[in-house]
Amino acid sequence: MFTRQPLHLSWNWQLNSAPEQLWPFLTNTNRLFKDLKQPSIQQAHITQSVEPGFIQLSHNGINRYEVWEEEPHQWEYPFRFGLTRHYQSGPFKDLKVQVDLQPNTDGTRIKIDIWAKPRLGILSLLSTFKLKTLIKRRLKKTIRHYDKLAFSGNKPYQLADEKSLVRGGEKRLNQILEELHNSDVDAQILNKLVDYIRRADSLDLERIHPFELADHWDIPRKRVLQVFIHASKANLLNFNWDLHCPTCRSIQESVKTLNQIHEPIYCDECEQEFSVNFNKTIQLSFTPHPLIRKIDNKKYCVRGPQSKSHVVIQQYLEPGENRYLKTELSPGTYLLRSTHSKGTAKVHVRKNGNDTVHIELRSAGLNGEEVHISEDPNLSIQNSSSETQLITLERESWNDCSVSAAEITSSQLFRDLFGNEVLKKGEKISVDNITLMFTDLFDSTSMYNEKGDDKAVGQVIDHFEILENAIAEENGAIVKTIGDSVMAVFCQPDQALRAYLRAQKMLLQDDRFNKRLQLKAGIHHGSCVAVNLNNRIDYFGSTVNIASRFVDYASENEAILAQGTFSKSNLDNILGEYGNDNTVEDMSTQLKGFQKESFLIKRIQVESSPLRLAI
Numbered sequence: 001m002f003t004r005q006p007l008h009l010s011w012n013w014q015l016n017s018a019p020e021q022l023w024p025f026l027t028n029t030n031r032l033f034k035d036l037k038q039p040s041i042q043q044a045h046i047t048q049s050v051e052p053g054f055i056q057l058s059h060n061g062i063n064r065y066e067v068w069e070e071e072p073h074q075w076e077y078p079f080r081f082g083l084t085r086h087y088q089s090g091p092f093k094d095l096k097v098q099v100d101l102q103p104n105t106d107g108t109r110i111k112i113d114i115w116a117k118p119r120l121g122i123l124s125l126l127s128t129f130k131l132k133t134l135i136k137r138r139l140k141k142t143i144r145h146y147d148k149l150a151f152s153g154n155k156p157y158q159l160a161d162e163k164s165l166v167r168g169g170e171k172r173l174n175q176i177l178e179e180l181h182n183s184d185v186d187a188q189i190l191n192k193l194v195d196y197i198r199r200a201d202s203l204d205l206e207r208i209h210p211f212e213l214a215d216h217w218d219i220p221r222k223r224v225l226q227v228f229i230h231a232s233k234a235n236l237l238n239f240n241w242d243l244h245c246p247t248c249r250s251i252q253e254s255v256k257t258l259n260q261i262h263e264p265i266y267c268d269e270c271e272q273e274f275s276v277n278f279n280k281t282i283q284l285s286f287t288p289h290p291l292i293r294k295i296d297n298k299k300y301c302v303r304g305p306q307s308k309s310h311v312v313i314q315q316y317l318e319p320g321e322n323r324y325l326k327t328e329l330s331p332g333t334y335l336l337r338s339t340h341s342k343g344t345a346k347v348h349v350r351k352n353g354n355d356t357v358h359i360e361l362r363s364a365g366l367n368g369e370e371v372h373i374s375e376d377p378n379l380s381i382q383n384s385s386s387e388t389q390l391i392t393l394e395r396e397s398w399n400d401c402s403v404s405a406a407e408i409t410s411s412q413l414f415r416d417l418f419g420n421e422v423l424k425k426g427e428k429i430s431v432d433n434i435t436l437m438f439t440d441l442f443d444s445t446s447m448y449n450e451k452g453d454d455k456a457v458g459q460v461i462d463h464f465e466i467l468e469n470a471i472a473e474e475n476g477a478i479v480k481t482i483g484d485s486v487m488a489v490f491c492q493p494d495q496a497l498r499a500y501l502r503a504q505k506m507l508l509q510d511d512r513f514n515k516r517l518q519l520k521a522g523i524h525h526g527s528c529v530a531v532n533l534n535n536r537i538d539y540f541g542s543t544v545n546i547a548s549r550f551v552d553y554a555s556e557n558e559a560i561l562a563q564g565t566f567s568k569s570n571l572d573n574i575l576g577e578y579g580n581d582n583t584v585e586d587m588s589t590q591l592k593g594f595q596k597e598s599f600l601i602k603r604i605q606v607e608s609s610p611l612r613l614a615i
Contacts, residue, residue: 029304341365522550
């Protein structure tokens with residue numbers, strides 16, 4: 001709060017885009033301040049004690065030195081955001097900025113308010129003049145540019161000029177492109193990637209997310225990721241493993257290889273240790289190889305809304321303060337958190353939810369309470385505790401535009417090209433949701449006796465090749481072979497079932513096997529532990545054991561999986577894709593090693609006639 005009346009400037013302009021279109025551009029304050037030609041910032045250590053949620057920062061330019069404490073940014077998606085700074089040095093004592101986006105029939109009316117408390121002296125007069133003229137002119141130009149991007153659906157790099165490569169980078173790039181074009185790499189996607197590397201600025205190139213670009217290019221994610229993997233092998237790109245805190249989701253460490261991960265990891269923001277997992281908190285990002293294009297790591301703002309894009313509301317409330325908020329929310333489940341509560345409350349957004357909702361935070365904190373609200377509620381939050389609180393409302397689900405460690409390590413292409421990417425020996429990382437499939441040949445002993453070892457081994461090797469192709473086609477990977485068996489990993493059960501059905505079809509249509517090769521499979525989805533075994537990523541746990549027991553229980557041309565997995569993943573639709581002649585049977589059984597537990601299973605019998613499946 002300001003103790004005396006500050007300078008107040010207010011500007012507003014009409015824009016063509018809707019608030020939700022403008023939001024990702026305007027709230028990326030790191031880019032916004034760079035485009036406004038503000039100097040880069042760094043973390044400072046002004047005093048020993050800092051208010052919870054505050055951060056100490058400084059400009060450290062040649063002709064400008066300022067230090068300040070910055071309050072947590074506040075926002076209400078997609079209508080309002082702002083920041084407040086308390087300066088220890090520089091032309092101002094305090095600075096507050098608030099941006100309001102008001103939708104109308106022509107798009108959005110943007111209103112920008114700036115409150116500043118100058119220090120005494122001529123320097124403050126010059127800084128005030130700069131705010132009124134230069135900053136206003138730059139701000140208007142930048143916002144108009146963002147409006148153009150938002151309205152056209154373009155990304156910043158598409159309207160940017162090409163940047164210079166490093167010395168010798170052009171020659172290296174041409175050599176890499178020749179090598180990649182002579183392989184199976186998709187030329188269209190590769191050219192788009194090169195254009196991105198040439199035009200994007202350092203803020204975009206610091207962490208490139210292939211799925212985001214795939215969605216923007218309207219190209220299947222799988223195809224784009226394959227190009228990124230090949231480009232990394234060819235030294236066009238490098239990749240990093242980003243380790244996210246599971247609570248605040250911020251990146252706390254970034255390592256070059258999986259074997260550099262060592263738990264536990266400390267989160268500076270949450271001030272607590274955490275463990276990572278393959279599904280969410282370990283994510284892969286890419287950056288240009290430094291021998292092609294160098295990027296700087298300068299920061300211009302570190303805590304804007306886009307740094308926590310999963311948070312739709314963030315408010316900083318004094319004790320007893322009540323605030324009325326405006327927001328628009330997509331249907332789904334959200335988590336309400338506060339800085340003085342270890343627990344959370346769940347907010348379910350539904351079309352028929354409550355239109356008027358009052359949330360009161362008491363000293364006891366949050367403890368799993370649940371509330372149902374509409375998509376555009378009249379929402380008020382009151383801090384009834386005796387302490388200042390930072391309150392956030394965030395999406396429970398994680399961003400699906402990130403490449404998780406679970407997904408990339410279940411890619412056959414990645415395992416083939418980066419087989420050395422394994423965990424440190426002795427390190428165990430949890431995998432919350434993964435699908436394991438075991439396949440085996442039914443009665444292979446008879447095949448060896450009939451055909452002899454040479455021919456039988458040849459057919460087994462040929463069937464491994466078919467399995468590898470079918471598994472890779474469904475975004476899976478072979479973990480290992482054990483005799484005639486294969487252990488494969490996928491992210492989802494539908495991928496595993498499709499891979500099995502695809503392999504069955506290929507085997508039945510291949511004249512080398514005379515329809516006498518009987519393939520069976522066991523599929524299970526759940527949690528397990530990833531480890532380094534024999535210098536490869538392997539998996540252990542009950543999910544693995546159950547999948548291996550399922551394949552033991554299966555007969556010729558059968559796949560067995562749990563009824564719960566079958567129904568939750570809508571696998572009956574997959575069977576329908578392959579015809580309607582075969583059978584699915586519900587059963588209850590016990591498995592070796594799990595005598596105290598009964599399993600409800602699905603037995604999918606694949607006919608040896610031309611492949612057609614149904615329930």
